[in-house]
Amino acid sequence: MTILKHLDQNSPAVQYLIQKDKHLAKVIQMVGPINYQLQTDAYAFLVSQIIEQMLSKKVAKVLTARLTNECTGKICPTTIQYLSDEQLLSIGISHSKVHYIQNLTEAILTNKINFSDYLQMSDTQVIDSLTTVKGIGIWSAKMFLIFSLNRPDILPFEDVAFLQSYSWVYKTHNFKKTAVEKKCYKWHPYASIASRYMYQAKNLGLTKNTFHLYKK
DSSP states (O other): OOOEEEEOTTSHHHHHHHHHOHHHHHHHHHHOOEEEEOOOOHHHHHHHHHHHTTSOHHHHHHHHHHHHHHTTTOOOHHHHTTSOHHHHHHHTOOHHHHHHHHHHHHHHHTTSOOGGGGGGSOHHHHHHHHTTSTTOOHHHHHHHHHHTSOOSOOOOTTOHHHHHHHHHHHTOOOOOHHHHHHHHGGGTTOHHHHHHHHHHHHHTTGGGSOOOSSOO
8 A cells, every 4th residue: 555645834833833943944945845655565675674773874775776676576575584594695685684583583473563452552662662673763654654654753863865965954963862852852752854855955955055044
C-alpha cells in the first residue's frame, strides 16, 4: 500500500513551525512544498536501515537492491529466513549486519515484534520494543517512527544527515544531545516535520552554500 503525504506553507504544522523558528521558516521557504511516501513495509524498511548503518545512502541502496533481487523482488521474513549466511555475505552485507537481519527476522517470525501493535503504542514504547532486537538501535527506531509510522514529534539528533543541515542553519558544531534538544525545543510537537525540511534541504543541495537568514 502506498501512502502519499504533502507539506507546504498552508499545512497547520508548517505554519506553527514558521511562527516558532525564524531560521526554520527560512529553510521552509527555500525548500518549498514536500511530497513524500510513507515506508509502509515495516520489515523491509528496517532491514534497509540495518544495511545503511555506517554506510552512505548510495552504497546502502545498491546492497538493498541486491538483497531485493535475492529475495525475488520483495524483502520479507519468510524469504530471508531461507537465505544462508553465505548468500547474504555474497551480496556485500557484513557479518554483523547479517546477524542483525537474522535477529529481526526471528523476532518477526516468533511474534516477539508485531508491527500492528505499534500503531497504538507511544513513541517511547516503540523505541523500547524495537531496540530489544540486537542490531536495531535508537537511530534505526527513530527513522522507523518518522518515515514509516509518520510520528510528528521525533528529533533525530543521532542522524548525521540531520546534523549536517542543523549545523548549516544554526552555524554550530555543538552536536551534544542537550544542545540540539535546547535549540530545537521550539519545534515541539512537530519535530519530525521540521526534520523533514532539514533532510530535504540537504537532498536539494542547499547546504552546499552558506545559510543567510535575511538574504533573498
